[in-house]
Amino acid sequence: MNHLVARSLMKRVITGGDSRRYMSSASRVAVLIRPPFGEAVIGVRGQGVGMLLGGWRRMISTASEPSSTGEVPQTEKESSGTVAEKKEEKGEVMVSSYWGVSRPKVTREDGTEWPWNCFMPWETYQSDVSIDLTKHHVPKTFLDKVAYRTVKLLRIPTDIFFQRRYGCRAMMLETVAAVPGMVGGMLLHLRSLRKFEQSGGWIKALLEEAENERMHLMTMVELVKPKWYERLLVLTVQGVFFNAFFVLYLLSPKLAHRVVGYLEEEAIHSYTEYLKDIDRGLIKNIPAPAIAIDYWRLPKDATLKDVITVIRADEAHHRDVNHFASDIHFQGKELREAPAPVGYH
Numbered sequence: 001m002n003h004l005v006a007r008s009l010m011k012r013v014i015t016g017g018d019s020r021r022y023m024s025s026a027s028r029v030a031v032l033i034r035p036p037f038g039e040a041v042i043g044v045r046g047q048g049v050g051m052l053l054g055g056w057r058r059m060i061s062t063a064s065e066p067s068s069t070g071e072v073p074q075t076e077k078e079s080s081g082t083v084a085e086k087k088e089e090k091g092e093v094m095v096s097s098y099w100g101v102s103r104p105k106v107t108r109e110d111g112t113e114w115p116w117n118c119f120m121p122w123e124t125y126q127s128d129v130s131i132d133l134t135k136h137h138v139p140k141t142f143l144d145k146v147a148y149r150t151v152k153l154l155r156i157p158t159d160i161f162f163q164r165r166y167g168c169r170a171m172m173l174e175t176v177a178a179v180p181g182m183v184g185g186m187l188l189h190l191r192s193l194r195k196f197e198q199s200g201g202w203i204k205a206l207l208e209e210a211e212n213e214r215m216h217l218m219t220m221v222e223l224v225k226p227k228w229y230e231r232l233l234v235l236t237v238q239g240v241f242f243n244a245f246f247v248l249y250l251l252s253p254k255l256a257h258r259v260v261g262y263l264e265e266e267a268i269h270s271y272t273e274y275l276k277d278i279d280r281g282l283i284k285n286i287p288a289p290a291i292a293i294d295y296w297r298l299p300k301d302a303t304l305k306d307v308i309t310v311i312r313a314d315e316a317h318h319r320d321v322n323h324f325a326s327d328i329h330f331q332g333k334e335l336r337e338a339p340a341p342v343g344y345h
Contacts, residue, residue: 181210254329
C-alpha cells in the first residue's frame with residue numbers, strides 16, 4: 001500500500017497534477033516509505049510531495065557520506081585512538097581544542113624534537129662570560145648608601161641560614177632575583193598605558209631580566225632538590241620582598257634599581273664562592289642538566305662548573321643594567337629617554 005501511494009504521488013507530480021487530493025488527512029501527517037535502499041519516516045504535514053522527494057534526494061546523496069550527527073566512522077575512531085595511546089605512552093598531554101590552538105612542531109638544529117615548553121630555541125643564547133666581574137658602584141649619594149647598607153644587612157641572615165650550601169643559597173637567591181624585573185616591567189607597562197607613551201624598550205628589557213632569572217631558578221631546581229622548609233622559606237621571602245619592592249619602586253625607582261644593582265653584585269660574589277668550592281672538590285662537578293645545555297647552548301659534555309659560570313655572567317649583566325637605570329633617574333631623566341639594553345643578558 002505504501003509503495004502504491006508513493007508511486008501515485010510521484011506520477012502526479014511528474015504530470016503536474018494536484019497531489020493533495022490523492023492523500024488522505026492521515027497520509028498528510030506522516031507517510032511511511034520503505035524504498036528498496038532503506039527505511040525512513042518523513043513528515044509531510046500538508047506540504048505535499050516536495051518534502052517527500054527532498055527526503056529521497058537527501059537519502060541518496062548522503063548514503064555514501066559519514067553521518068551528520070557528529071559520529072566519527074569506526075576507522076577514524078580507531079586511528080585517533082591509536083594516536084592518543086601513542087602520545088600517552090610518550091607522556092605527552094593530548095588536548096583537543098575547539099579553538100584550534102596548537103604549537104607548531106619545533107626542532108633543534110640537528111632535527112631532533114624540541115623537548116621544552118617553558119622556552120623556545122629562539123630564546124636561547126650563548127652567555128658573554130668575558131664581562132668584567134670586578135666592577136662595583138661606589139656609593140656616593142645618600143640613597144646609594146641606603147641601598148648598599150640595606151643589601152649588606154639582607155646578606156647577614158642568608159649567610160647564617162645557608163652558610164656554604166651554595167646550591168640552596170642560589171636557589172633562594174633566584175626566587176628573589178626574578179621579582180624586580182617583573183615588578184619594574186609591570187609598573188612601566190601600566191605607566192605607558194596611563195600616559196599614552198612609549199617605554200623606550202625598558203618594559204621588554206626588564207621582563208627579559210625576570211625571565212632570565214626564572215630560568216636560573218629552573219636550572220637550580222634540577223640541581224638542588226629543595227626541602228619542605230626551604231620551600232616554605234621561599235614563599236615567605238617572596239611574599240615579603242615582592243610587596244616591599246613594589247612599594248619601593250612606586251616611591252623611588254632610582255633607589256629600587258640601585259638596590260637591585262647591589263643585589264646582583266652580591267650574587268656575583270656568591271657564585272664565585274660556589275665555583276671555588278667546585279674547584280676545591282667540596283662540591284661535585286656533576287654533568288649539567290639538559291635544560292641548561294639547551295638554554296645557554298652549552299656543549300653536550302658541559303658540567304656544573306660551566307652552568308655556574310654562565311649564570312654568574314648573567315648576574316653581571318643584570319648588575320650593569322640596573323646601575324645604568326638608576327644613573328638615568330639620578331640624572332633627572334626617565335628611562336624611556338635612554339635606549340634600553342634589550343637582549344643584554
